[in-house]
Structure formats: C-alpha cells, structure tokens
Amino acid sequence: MKPYFDTSVLIKSYVMEPRSEEAIENINQAGTGFPISHIxxxxxxxxxxxxxxxxxxxxxxxxxxxxxxxxxxxxxxxxYPPHDIGSIFLRAQKLSLDHSTTLGSRSLDILHVASALEFGCDTLITFDQKQERLAKEAGLQTH
Structure with a gap:
C-alpha cells in the first residue's frame, strides 16, 4: 500500500481529539516516508x-x-515528492468535471485526490466521507 493521508487524518496525529488514536494507528502502519502535498x-x-x-x-x-x-x-x-503542479491541477479539473455534479466535491478535496493519483499512491486515508467517495470513483482504495 502506498498511502496518501488527507489533512483530516494528519491533524489528529498532532492535536488530540476524537479519532486521534485511529489516525495515529493508520500513520504508524504506513511507516516513514509517505508523500504529502503543499496543499x-x-x-x-x-x-x-x-x-x-x-x-x-x-x-x-x-x-x-x-x-x-x-x-x-x-x-x-x-x-514532498517531485511533481508537476500543472498536472495535478489538470487532473483535478478532470475529476471535477467527471464527479462534482454527482458527488458535490470541494476543490481542496479534489486537489488532494489528484495529488494522490499524481504521486502514484493507491490508497487515500481520510476521515472525510465526501472525499472518500471521490477517491473511490477515481480508482483509489480508501481507509
């Protein structure tokens, strides 16, 4: 598994709040050296x-x-993996055109999913249900 962690998970590994234990467990399972975006x-x-x-x-x-x-x-x-920001935005635009009318996806959620795809990740780990639906539609596994 090559995971991409959404901020909804990452922040809970720093600030103790509901679902922090789950976030920390998911991150620990991934080990070190996982990609994030500037977003x-x-x-x-x-x-x-x-x-x-x-x-x-x-x-x-x-x-x-x-x-x-x-x-x-x-x-x-x-x-931060090497990447072409233009490619991320083009992929995000395509995701928006393909899915926003049916899923109601938000721009930053779309950019995270596009980043995960551009970085070669196969799994999006998020606590955001709308983002999870988009990731599944885009072909990512979710957790």
Missing part, C-alpha cells in the same frame, strides 16, 4: 489557526504543533 501544509497551517480562532488551542500550542509537523517533513517522515 496539506496549507491546510494543516490553516486548521491549526482556526483552532486558535475557535479557542480550542492556544497560539503557542498551534505553533508547537506546526513546528512538529514541519520537523516531520524535514526528517523525511513525510516528504
């Missing part, structure tokens, strides 16, 4: 800032979690 980094950053906005965590905690995430990238635990 993941943006979403992780924004999700942490939204948690500050909602008074769920402090700004210091958000900064600490973001540093831990960045450290995991620097260590190779996660990595």
């Amino acid at each position: 993941t980094t943006l979403e992780m950053t924004n999700a942490l800032q939204l948690k500050v906005f909602r008074n769920e965590i402090s700004q210091q905690a958000a900064s600490r979690y973001l540093r831990a995430f960045e450290s995991d990238i620097e260590s190779g635990y996660m990595y």
Whole structure:
C-alpha cells in the first residue's frame, strides 16, 4: 500500500481529539516516508489557526504543533515528492468535471485526490466521507 493521508487524518496525529488514536494507528502502519502535498501544509497551517480562532488551542500550542509537523517533513517522515503542479491541477479539473455534479466535491478535496493519483499512491486515508467517495470513483482504495 502506498498511502496518501488527507489533512483530516494528519491533524489528529498532532492535536488530540476524537479519532486521534485511529489516525495515529493508520500513520504508524504506513511507516516513514509517505508523500504529502503543499496543499496539506496549507491546510494543516490553516486548521491549526482556526483552532486558535475557535479557542480550542492556544497560539503557542498551534505553533508547537506546526513546528512538529514541519520537523516531520524535514526528517523525511513525510516528504514532498517531485511533481508537476500543472498536472495535478489538470487532473483535478478532470475529476471535477467527471464527479462534482454527482458527488458535490470541494476543490481542496479534489486537489488532494489528484495529488494522490499524481504521486502514484493507491490508497487515500481520510476521515472525510465526501472525499472518500471521490477517491473511490477515481480508482483509489480508501481507509
């Protein structure tokens, strides 16, 4: 299995909340060296800032979690694979044309699925049911 982890799973491995244990177990099963996209980094950053906005965590905690995430990238635990961003967007556009009218897919979810496909992943691990349906339609296994 070559997994791609959606931010809905990754964030729960840093911030303890419902389904964190499941997220950590899924990530541990994947081992080290799994691909992420720059979209993941943006979403992780924004999700942490939204948690500050909602008074769920402090700004210091958000900064600490973001540093831990960045450290995991620097260590190779996660990595940005070489890719052509244009190819990801073209694939995302095709996914949108093929599936958004029936699934109601959101743009960032489509970009994650397109990234997984472009990176050669065979499995999308997500806690987002709509994204999971799109991934299945696109030919990915899900978990």
